[in-house]
Each structure stands twice: as structure tokens, then as C-alpha cells.
Amino acid sequence: MDGHLETDQDGPRHVAIIMDGNGRWAQQRGRPRLFGHQAGAKRVRDIVEACPENGVKYLTIFAFSTENWKRTQTEVAGLMKLFRMYxxxxxxxxxxxxxRVRFIGDRVKLEPKLVxxxxxxxxxxxxxxxxxLTIALNYGGRDEVTxxxxxxxxxxxxxxxxxxxxDAETLSRFLDTxxxxxxxxxxxxxxxxxxxxFLLWQSAYSEYEFVDTLWPDFTAEEFGKVVRNYANRERRYGGIKG
Incomplete structure (x- = not known):
């Protein structure tokens, strides 16, 4: 830790999002889980469009983890089709x-057409x-560091x-990010x-915000509110005020 102290800052330049709740959103409506994933994919566009007006230059979203292969074959196949369509x-x-779009994660296991x-x-x-916009697809923090x-x-x-x-700087140069x-x-x-x-190495000093809203209901307005609230946080990076 370098003792870097930062108490006054503007909004976040880079926001990362774990887009959780698609399946529950669909189940609440008596629909299959893939219906929720489709709704969640549409929500991505709203958040991407909201980034410039909120001063967010970088947006990273968690689309599919290395652990998501454990889901049913039907859901995994549906998600892969959804990624292609998106x-x-x-x-x-x-x-x-x-x-500008980038993808992070291990592409070896993904189907060639999607890659x-x-x-x-x-x-x-x-x-x-x-x-x-960075899309984490077949991504896991431990897998990335490995x-x-x-x-x-x-x-x-x-x-x-x-x-x-x-050292830490050298290892960072070999990460997906x-x-x-x-x-x-x-x-x-x-x-x-x-x-x-998700982003285990990169988020060592990130601020976290856990919101109750399911991803398909997470509007651009709520995103803007969370981003604005960030400016009220005091970030010390291991240092002390004053």
C-alpha cells in the first residue's frame, strides 16, 4: 500500500457491474429464465447510453462467468445464442x-462462431x-490471475x-484488463x-454498491443516482485523512 490519499473526487471514471437477478425477474412473472436474460440484455443498452452523461468513460459488465457452465444445458445454450444475437x-x-467494445475472459471454451x-x-x-464497454464472457477472477x-x-x-x-505492476500487464x-x-x-x-485483482480499492433492484429493472436513472452517490465517499487507499 502506498498510502495514497484521495478525499475529494469527481464521479467514477470506470464502473463495473455484476448484472444479477435476470432469472428471478423472469420467475416472478411466471416466465422461463431465458426471458429474464433477454430483458437483461436490453437493459445493457440503456446503461451504456447513460454512461457519457454521467461522466463514466469505462463500463465493464459481467455477462457469463466460468462457473455459469454449471447451469442447465438449455440455459447455457440459450445464453450463447443470446450473446450472438446481441x-x-x-x-x-x-x-x-x-x-469501443472489448471482451475479457477465456475464449478457448466458447464456440468458434461466437468468438x-x-x-x-x-x-x-x-x-x-x-x-x-468491456464484456466479461467466460470470465472468472481466479481464472484470469491463473x-x-x-x-x-x-x-x-x-x-x-x-x-x-x-511484482504487482508486472503481473497486471498480463491480465485481460x-x-x-x-x-x-x-x-x-x-x-x-x-x-x-469478478475482477478480484482490479477491485482491490474499488468502492462497492449493492442494490436490491433486479438487473432488468435497473434503470438509467437509478444508475445515475448510484454514480452520483460515489462522489460522497471518502477514498483513502490505505492512508488516513489529513
Whole structure:
């Protein structure tokens, strides 16, 4: 800890969201879980559009975790189809809105058609800078750090680094998020108060906000309120006031 002290700040530059509650939202309406996921995908557009007006430059959303493969085959297949449809449907709107899209997570287990669409969307939006949307897909914080450590170990084996070169800054350069700033604020919807293996390394000093609203009901107005409340928090990064 470097004792960095920061007591007065503007709104968060980077917001990360654990989009929880799609399944319960659907069940409350007597509909299948995939109906809730479809509603949740539509909500993403509202939040992305709300970022610039709230001063949020970077938005990272947790779409599918490494643990979500444990769900039923029907739900997993439906989610993969939804991801493909989302990319195809939203690509033009994201491009025109100046949104740059990135994907983080392990792509090895994903179907080739989806990976191709992901690659194409990243390339299509690569020159945009209005807002940076990062989608965590087949992502897990422990898995990310493990993969980063493996790449780092390989560089040591090849003689490009020595063990003395390995520190927190070096490891950060091997993470999926190496080109992104750490999140200032992490939001989780649906009333659950846990981080579920999301951005474990990056959120070491993030502020957290746990809201009761289920993700499909999380409006741009509520997002703006949470973002504005961030400015009232005192961030000391291990230091003390004064």
C-alpha cells in the first residue's frame, strides 16, 4: 500500500457491474429464465447510453462467468445464442454511438462462431473513444490471475524476465484488463452482497454498491443516482485523512 490519499473526487471514471437477478425477474412473472436474460440484455443498452452523461468513460459488465457452465444445458445454450444475437443486433448502434467494445475472459471454451463475432465487433469499434464497454464472457477472477501467472512464468522460462522482475505492476500487464484502469465503483444488482469472482485483482480499492433492484429493472436513472452517490465517499487507499 502506498498510502495514497484521495478525499475529494469527481464521479467514477470506470464502473463495473455484476448484472444479477435476470432469472428471478423472469420467475416472478411466471416466465422461463431465458426471458429474464433477454430483458437483461436490453437493459445493457440503456446503461451504456447513460454512461457519457454521467461522466463514466469505462463500463465493464459481467455477462457469463466460468462457473455459469454449471447451469442447465438449455440455459447455457440459450445464453450463447443470446450473446450472438446481441452482438449482431447491437454492432451498428455501438459503432455509431462511439462505443469501443472489448471482451475479457477465456475464449478457448466458447464456440468458434461466437468468438468470430466477438473479434469482429472489437475490430469494428476499435477507433471509438466515447465510451469503453468491456464484456466479461467466460470470465472468472481466479481464472484470469491463473492465466496471467502462466504467461508470466513462460516469460521467465524464456529468459525474458527474471523472478526479481515479478511484482504487482508486472503481473497486471498480463491480465485481460491490462489496457483498462481499475474500476472505481463496482455495482451488484438483485440484493446479493458478494463479488462472485469478478475482477478480484482490479477491485482491490474499488468502492462497492449493492442494490436490491433486479438487473432488468435497473434503470438509467437509478444508475445515475448510484454514480452520483460515489462522489460522497471518502477514498483513502490505505492512508488516513489529513
Amino acid at each position: 452482438i449482431q443486433r447491437e454492432a451498428r448502434a455501438l459503432l455509431q454511438a462511439g462505443v 468470430t463475432l466477438m473479434d469482429e465487433l472489437e475490430l469494428l469499434t476499435s477507433n471509438n473513444d466515447e465510451c469503453h 492465466r496471467a501467472a502462466q504467461r508470466l512464468a513462460y516469460e521467465v522460462e524464456q529468459g525474458n524476465l527474471t523472478h526479481k522482475d515479478v 491490462r489496457v483498462l484502469p481499475d474500476p472505481d465503483l463496482v455495482i451488484r444488482t438483485s440484493g446479493e452482497a458478494r463479488i462472485s469472482n
